[in-house]
Amino acid sequence: xxxxxxxxxxxxxxxxxxxxxxxxxxxxxxxxxxxxxxxxxxxxxxxxxxxxxxxxxxxxxxxxxxxxxxxxxxxxxxxxxxxxxxxxxxxxxxxxxxxxxxxxxxxxxxxxxxxxxxxxxxxxxxxxxxxxxxxxxxxxxxxxxxxxxxxxxxxxxxxxxxxxxxxxxxxxxxxxxxxxxxxxxxxxxxxxxx
Amino acid sequence: xxxxxxxxxxxxxxxxxxxxxxxxxxxxxxxxxxxxxxxxxxxxxxxxxxxxxxxxxxxxxxxxxxxxxxxxxxxxxxxxxxxxxxxxxxxxxxxxxxxxxxxxxxxxxxxxxxxxxxxxxxxxxxxxxxxxxxxxxxxxxxxxxxxxxxxxxxxxxxxxxxxxxxxxxxxxxxxxxxxxxxxxxxxxxxxxxxxxxxxxxxxxxxxxxxxxxxxxxxxxxxxxxxxxxxxxxxxxxxxxxxxxxxxxxxxxxxxxxxxxxxxxxxxxxxxxxxxxxxxxxxxxxxxxxxxxxxxxxxxxxxxxxxxxxxxxxxxxxxxxxxxxxxxxxxxxxxxxxxxxxxxxxxxxxxxxxxxxxxxxxxxxxxxxxxxxxxxxxxxxxxxxxxxxxxxxxxxxxxxxxxxxxxxxxxxxxxxxxxxxxxxxxxxxxxxxxxxxxxxxxxxxxxxxxxxxxxxxxxxxxxxxxxxxxxxxxxxxxxxxxxxxxxxxxxxxxxxxxxxxxxxxxxxxxxxxxxxxxxxxxxxxxxxxxxxxxxxxxxxxxxxxxxxxxxxxxxxxxxxxxxxxxxxx
Numbered sequence: 001x002x003x004x005x006x007x008x009x010x011x012x013x014x015x016x017x018x019x020x021x022x023x024x025x026x027x028x029x030x031x032x033x034x035x036x037x038x039x040x041x042x043x044x045x046x047x048x049x050x051x052x053x054x055x056x057x058x059x060x061x062x063x064x065x066x067x068x069x070x071x072x073x074x075x076x077x078x079x080x081x082x083x084x085x086x087x088x089x090x091x092x093x094x095x096x097x098x099x100x101x102x103x104x105x106x107x108x109x110x111x112x113x114x115x116x117x118x119x120x121x122x123x124x125x126x127x128x129x130x131x132x133x134x135x136x137x138x139x140x141x142x143x144x145x146x147x148x149x150x151x152x153x154x155x156x157x158x159x160x161x162x163x164x165x166x167x168x169x170x171x172x173x174x175x176x177x178x179x180x181x182x183x184x185x186x187x188x189x190x191x192x193x194x
Numbered sequence: 195x196x197x198x199x200x201x202x203x204x205x206x207x208x209x210x211x212x213x214x215x216x217x218x219x220x221x222x223x224x225x226x227x228x229x230x231x232x233x234x235x236x237x238x239x240x241x242x243x244x245x246x247x248x249x250x251x252x253x254x255x256x257x258x259x260x261x262x263x264x265x266x267x268x269x270x271x272x273x274x275x276x277x278x279x280x281x282x283x284x285x286x287x288x289x290x291x292x293x294x295x296x297x298x299x300x301x302x303x304x305x306x307x308x309x310x311x312x313x314x315x316x317x318x319x320x321x322x323x324x325x326x327x328x329x330x331x332x333x334x335x336x337x338x339x340x341x342x343x344x345x346x347x348x349x350x351x352x353x354x355x356x357x358x359x360x361x362x363x364x365x366x367x368x369x370x371x372x373x374x375x376x377x378x379x380x381x382x383x384x385x386x387x388x389x390x391x392x393x394x395x396x397x398x399x400x401x402x403x404x405x406x407x408x409x410x411x412x413x414x415x416x417x418x419x420x421x422x423x424x425x426x427x428x429x430x431x432x433x434x435x436x437x438x439x440x441x442x443x444x445x446x447x448x449x450x451x452x453x454x455x456x457x458x459x460x461x462x463x464x465x466x467x468x469x470x471x472x473x474x475x476x477x478x479x480x481x482x483x484x485x486x487x488x489x490x491x492x493x494x495x496x497x498x499x500x501x502x503x504x505x506x507x508x509x510x511x512x513x514x515x516x517x518x519x520x521x522x523x524x525x526x527x528x529x530x531x532x533x534x535x536x537x538x539x540x541x542x543x544x545x546x547x548x549x550x551x552x553x554x555x556x557x558x559x560x561x562x563x564x565x566x567x568x569x570x571x572x573x574x575x576x577x578x579x580x581x582x583x584x585x586x587x588x589x590x591x592x593x594x595x596x597x598x599x600x601x602x603x604x605x606x607x608x609x610x611x612x613x614x615x616x617x618x619x620x621x622x623x624x625x626x627x628x629x630x631x632x633x634x635x636x637x638x639x640x641x642x643x644x645x646x647x648x649x650x651x652x653x654x655x656x657x658x659x660x661x662x663x664x665x666x667x668x669x670x671x672x673x674x675x676x677x678x679x680x681x682x683x684x685x686x687x688x689x690x691x692x693x694x695x696x697x698x699x700x701x702x703x704x705x706x707x708x709x710x711x712x713x714x715x716x717x718x719x720x721x722x723x724x725x726x727x728x729x730x731x732x733x734x735x736x737x738x739x740x741x742x743x744x745x746x747x748x749x750x751x752x753x754x755x756x757x758x759x760x761x762x
Contacts, residue, residue: 010397010738019312019392026384026418033422037456041426041441044452127439131447134439138429 020173028180031146035184038142039191042135055132060123062136062193063116070112071189077105078182081154085175088168092161099161103154106178110147113140139192147181154178214730224314225730229321230299231621234614236328237292241607243332244283245690247276256676256683258663270662274343275364277660279335281346282368285464286375287328289606293471294417295324295379297613298386298410300621304721305404307395307739307759309731311385320381327374334367342368345660347457347512350442350450354434366435373428376421383414395720395759397739401491402758404719404743408495409474413467416502420463427456454516458509465601466505470498472609473540476562479616480544481744482717483559484551485754488744490543497536497543504533514585523582530580534573541566541573552747556715557631561612564639565604572600575650590660593653596646603642611635611696618700619714623727624707630699637692644685648678716755719743723759 017025046054055061080102088095117137125133153174160166219228246264251273253262261267268276299317303310311317335341342365344353353369356362390411394403430441431453440446442453481488488494510518510526544566553559575597578584588594611634618626657670664679665671713722720739724732737759745756 010395010740012396013394013399015392017392019388022391023313023316023384023388026387026415027380029415030380030418030422033419034425035422037423037426037459040423041430041452041456044455045441045447045449048449049447127433127437131440134430134433134441138433138439142426142429 018169018172020169021176024173024176028177031180032184035139035142035188038135038139039187042139042191045131045135056130059130059132060120060125062120064193066112066116067189067193070109071186073105074109074182074185077102077109078179080105081175081178085171088161088166088171092164092166096158096161099154099158102178103151103158106147106151106154106181110144110151113144136192139188143181143185143188146184150174150178150181222318224310224318226299226303226311226314226317227621227728227732229317230296230301232321233291233299233324234296236325237288237296240283240287240291240328244280244288245693247280247283249686249690251276251280252683252686254662255664256680258665271340271343271360273662274345274660275335275341275361278343278345279331279341279368282372283331284606285346285468285602286372287331289468289602290375290379291324292610293468293606293613294386294410294413295320295382297406297471297475297617298382298414300617301721302386302389302407302410303393304620304724304728304732305407305719306390306393306398307720307733307737308389308393309733309736312389312393313385316381317385320378320385323374323381324378327371327378330367330374331371334364334371337363337367340364347461348431348453349457350431350434350453351444353453354431354442356435362435366432369428369432369435373425373432376425376428379417380421383418386414387411395737395739398758402739402742405477405488405491405494406471406474409470409477409498412498412502413470416463416470416505417467420460420467420506423456424460427453451513451516451518454513455509458512459506461512462509463502463505466501468605469537469601470502472565472605472613473498473544475609475613475616476544476565478717478719478743479558479562479612480547481746482616482715483554483556483562484548485554485746486547486551487746488543489546489549491742491744494540494543497540500536501533501540504529504536508533508580511580511582511585514582515589520582527580527582531577534577534580537573538570541570556615557626557628557635558612558616558715560632560635561608561615564635565608565612568600568604568608568639568642572597572604575600588653590658591653592649592657592659595659596649596653599646599649603646607638611638614700616715617721618703619710619726620721620724621727622704622707623710623725624703624705625710625714626703626707627699630695634692634695634699637695638689641685641689641692645682645689648682652678652682713757716753718745718755718757720758723757 015022049056080098084095084099084102087098117140120136125136127134127137157166157171157174161171214223214225214228219225220232223229223232250262250265250268253260253265254268254273259267299311302308339361342348342353342359342361344359344365348365348369352358353365356365359365390403390407430439433439434441434443434448440448442448442450444450477488477494507529508526510522511530514523514526548563575593579588579594579597615626615631618624652675655670655675657664657675661667661670664676710726712724712726714726715722720737721728723737725734738761739758740761741756741758743758745758747754748756
């Protein structure tokens with residue numbers, strides 16, 4: 001067969017990203033805008049207060065130092081999960097300990113956050129005590145509402161990983177979502193705590 | 195099986211062209227076509243409901259205080275609830291589900307040559323959340339205290355404090371319904387874009403993708419990028435209503451204008467979220483019935499992207515008299531007037547497509563041309579509203595009402611009728627009646643213009659939007675203006691009556707219509723390569739794509755169309 005083929009059969013183009021990762025990416029875009037909305041609301045209301053009145057002087061101070069430590073823990077958990085992703089390409093066995101540690105650090109972060117909330121409520125900072133309190137709980141709570149399901153998903157994925165059932169795309173999507181949870185936190189910390 | 199069906203969502207159901215049971219089709223469908231139809235039918239029911247609310251409050255405006263047939267006497271609170279929920283329902287439960295979700299679900303996999311969406315289970319979840327939201331919004335009108343009456347924009351403090359709005363349950367349910375609906379569309383939008391990006395047929399490069407698929411994807415991206423701030427605002431407003439926080443209450447250190455920013459940061463892109471799919475459908479229909487290539491495919495695409503980007507920088511034109519800095523108003527006037535350039539360009543490209551074509555005035559083509567005509571009036575009347583000086587007079591007048599109904603009615607109804615009549619053979623396997631279709635078209639177009647053109651006059655006369663009974667105002671209760679109101683309401687009654695012609699045609703054709711062939715319009719795009727209606731899994735043989743979607747009347751060819759999947 002040496003006839004000249006005028007029409008080439010078109011080839012299926014390879015997706016740039018797998019479906020699960022791409023879907024998660026778009027979800028993260030929407031979620032980033034959610035936090036952008038909270039942060040801009042915070043900044044707008046803060047700007048209405050005279051200098052020195054925000055946060056309101058009679059309201060308790062936020063535990064900046066403790067949260068700096070937990071922030072570092074959360075960042076470390078992101079790095080560990082990234083590391084787990086690298087190791088996962090070799091074998092599921094190699095990835096299980098960095099992944100377990102990453103989830104543990106993430107859970108610790110949320111746990112310490114919860115203890116902080118209980119203390120702050122005891123000191124008189126509540127959702128209704130001031131605009132500052134309202135924003136604090138709504139913004140930090142919104143982050144926790146992302147972190148907690150993400151931890152549950154990662155735990156489930158770790159079980160599947162141990163059974164050798166974890167699909168690489170699903171793991172990549174969950175990692176991507178965790179990076180979002182990790183990376184949005186320093187921005188919130190900077191805005192609300194500092 | 196295409197590769198699209200293998201994905202981590204665990205979509206394992208068999209994709210062979212087997213007959214699905216009733217439950218598989220309508221109760222828990224995973225098939226994109228049935229989910230699309232569920233959205234369509236829900237949207238149509240909600241349109242009847244929204245139309246009934248419009249009927250009720252228009253009757254009150256024309257003949258204040260009289261007993262309205264099928265409704266009875268209308269109190270001021272009921273009037274406010276009817277106006278508010280008419281707007282909310284028509285935008286969020288009619289335009290969005292029909293234009294994006296119904297057509298997006300039905301068309302995207304068919305037009306890109308895939309067997310289904312990439313995440314069928316998320317797709318089903320999306321509809322279920324949407325249905326729940328629809329039930330909540332309808333139920334909110336019947337709770338003690340009545341439905342929310344603080345306008346579809348829900349400005350605080352009126353919307354935030356039950357002591358002001360007197361609808362403690364109605365306003366919370368309204369807000370919950372809107373939030374649920376956004377979650378549904380967020381899930382749906384992720385599905386649309388991922389499918390269009392990853393499941394395209396071999397050979398379908400980006401400049402061979404049908405315009406309506408592009409438009410629905412751009413619209414979904416706009417929605418996803420703009421809905422976050424409104425969700426943030428909705429959470430804060432919900433807490434203001436239920437827990438008693440003071441985010442939007444100035445008395446407690448909050449900022450009511452903040453809500454307006456968060457709302458309109460979403461609200462203005464939202465206009466383009468529903469506009470772009472409608473213009474995309476027009477871009478499919480006009481070349482098919484002009485038998486001519488779409489003029490400037492890439493330019494149409496770039497105008498759509500340009501409009502989308504610009505739409506994020508115009509929101510404060512809704513707040514010119516809300517007390518924003520006049521210098522900021524200047525900036526937003528400029529961006530608002532700028533955005534008319536790409537959209538006008540798009541309309542001109544459609545008109546240029548018609549030039550020199552051999553035009554067939556079928557019902558879908560009439561609707562497409564009607565869309566261009568009516569939407570241009572809507573666009574042009576937006577310019578005086580976008581100018582911050584003129585807006586001081588026009589703000590909250592019937593001029594605004596007339597303007598946005600000249601944009602939203604063409605989008606939500608004229609555009610939908612164009613798409614429905616065009617894809618009906620593919621959706622239901624039968625043709626609609628052309629004569630009834632044309633009667634419906636002319637009846638709707640004429641009565642629609644009679645309904646809204648007089649409202650421009652009312653607006654110029656200074657008639658304010660949110661007034662229950664104009665006879666209480668000596669300047670507005672004069673016979674001349676009251677006659678115009680009666681005329682508008684009469685036009686609305688005619689408009690509503692003609693919709694029953696459509697409903698009759700729609701339902702009867704489903705069972706009695708002439709059987710449709712695979713490609714009744716001799717169109718090029720891939721959905722016409724499937725049987726009418728397509729079975730589960732869509733394509734008998736998965737197509738390859740060899741050329742763009744608008745190769746009509748190519749010289750030296752026997753037929754005047756050249757389907758995308760035919761090898762040379």
